[in-house]
Amino acid sequence: MEEKYSPLKFTVLLCLMFTAIFGFSQKIQNQSHYVIEFKDKGTLPNVSPQYLVSERALMRRQKFSIPIDSSDYPVSQVYINLVLEKFPLKIVLQSKWKNLIVVESSKFISITDFESLPFVKSVKTIGSTPFVIKETVSPTYSITYNSALEKVYDEYKKNNGNQLDLSQFSLEQKYAASLPQIQMLGGLPLHSKGLTGEGILVAVLDAGFRNVNKLAVFDSLRKNEKIHSVVDFFDQDGSVWEDDDHGTNVLSCMAANIPGKFIGTAPGAQYALLRTENAPYESLLEMYTWLAAAEYADSIGADLINSSLGYTKFDQAAFSLTHAMLDGKTTLITQAAELAYSKGILVMNSAGNDGSQSWKYIGAPADGINVVAVGGVNYEFEKSGFSSFGPTADGRIKPTISALATSSIVADAMGNISTSDGTSFSNPIFSGMMASLMQACNGIGLQEMVQAVCMSGSHASKPNVKLGYGVPHFEMALTMLGKNPDFDKTKDYFWDMDYKRGYSGLCLRFYSAHNQQINVDLKFSPEGKKSKLVQKFDYKLESGSFLSTSDLLEYVEQNAKKLNKGKYSVEVKSKNLNYTFTFNVN
Secondary structure, eight states: OOOOSSSHHHHHHHHHHHHHHHOSSOEEEEEEEEEEEESOOOSOOOOOGGGTSOHHHHHHHHHTTOOOOGGGSOOOHHHHHHHHHHSOOEEEEEETTTTEEEEEESSOOOGGGGTTOTTEEEEEEEEEEEEEEOOOOOOOOOOOOOGGGHHHHHHHHHTTTOSOOOTTSOHHHHHBTTHHHHHTTTOHHHHHTTOSOTTOEEEEEESOOTTTTTOGGGHHHHHTTOEEEEEETTTOSSOOTTSOSHHHHHHHHHHOEETTTEEOSOTTSEEEEEEOOOTTOOOTHHHHHHHHHHHHHHHHTOSEEEEOOOBSOOSSGGGOOOGGGTTTTSSHHHHHHHHHHHTTOEEEEEOOSOTTSSSOBOOBTTTOTTOEEEEEEOTTSOBOTTSOBOOOTTOOOOSOEEEEOSSEEEEOTTSOEEEEOSHHHHHHHHHHHHHHHHHHOTTOOHHHHHHHHHHTSTTTTSOBTTTBTOSOOHHHHHHHTTOOTTOOTTSOEEEOOOGGGOGGGOOEEEEESSSEEEEEEEEEOOTTSOOEEEEEEEEEEOTTEEEEEOHHHHHHHHTTTTSOSEEEEEEEEOSSOEEEEEEEEO
């Protein structure tokens, strides 16, 4: 599991140890699991596509010209029945994409016992998995909000979160502490255009969504019927509300909608909440539950998968991964992510929190060729120390992109709004903005959308294994895709960043309406003294072209120790541009 950057797992294990000793909360059972793969699907049923996936899924397939094929047909029930007649097993899950079933048994079963079945292709054990038998949790919780907006929030609740006029309040008041994590992505212009993920279905694969059915931070999600469905693929008990709170934290980054306290990056989207992870443990079974959840996401017509999970090491060390296995095609979970993409679903996954560990690399499925792996930065746009590095085993740049992972604003299972660290949160912050972008991009392919977002990144001209293409700018991406009707393509444009956050935020993003040269001069400008030229950057741009470059940022970072302390100015000039901004080197 892709955890928050904290010693959480140790704490959980300690609690479970006390539970086992004193028996006052939960009980643990162990089950052995086996994967049975079949040679074929037998005789395929003669049914129309509507019986295989939902109407919404069919519409998504049609939009991307993706046909129904044999992988969309279920595993043969005849084969399953024959297996169950021969062995006393319980079916845990089925995978139509991989044509297999996962079964469990409280007793050891020899794999050779299955060999007499002619339709069985292979059988393997995936070890034993501890299952936590849950009891209902009913904690007390409360939520507070900005006193300046107390009356506004009360009115917001009365109106069920709809049609509330907040125009008299500033962005700082409306978004409060969550403003920077959307502002640094250039996301506010999308929200101001009504692009908040409306009409987009996001499948959230996680460890549990404790109290999402109760918390005030998700009021509008419930009242506006934005929770599409909930499925627990691990315990198969039909509820995700009393499990781990990691998914609660993750979901809040996208779906929170409390003006004056916390607004997520896609409060208008729909969400399918899918539990695939058994938080206190790391078992190979979780790759298969992720696969099953991805298939479900496809069947209901999900547009995006947000997965703040990642796998490298397992409690049973024999199953742990090597870096050589992170090649975009080896692990089952990465294969599942790629299959989801092939069905028209955009898959986004956290890069991981191992950047400062001996194992510093991303995990699976972040290594997928078409998986958008999201790394982490701090408020000054510098890489979070814990954010995992690329490249993949086959040399591809990862992470793909980066967003805020240090002191991200999240809601916890008690309704408190606080900060938390981890690419578990940069991923949904980014995913929510992708959902908002998708709302405007009907008819545009997934690869084209991702490419535009990457080319808007702070490091688009020089992607690296720390930040990928860097911190993106969604208004620029929207413009690149031709979906920004307010943009005047007859005029040059310079997207300026929030330079108040230090020189690490320096990024040069241009649109050129003409064939021309853009000159950027970096000058040392101490108070009361004449400015001195430090470095020049010149760019020749063609008419209608975009450029996002980290040249200035990298120069300042690489020469920070040599540069004089004090005030610097940056002058951006072209035929129609004359823009100056300042920053300090301390």
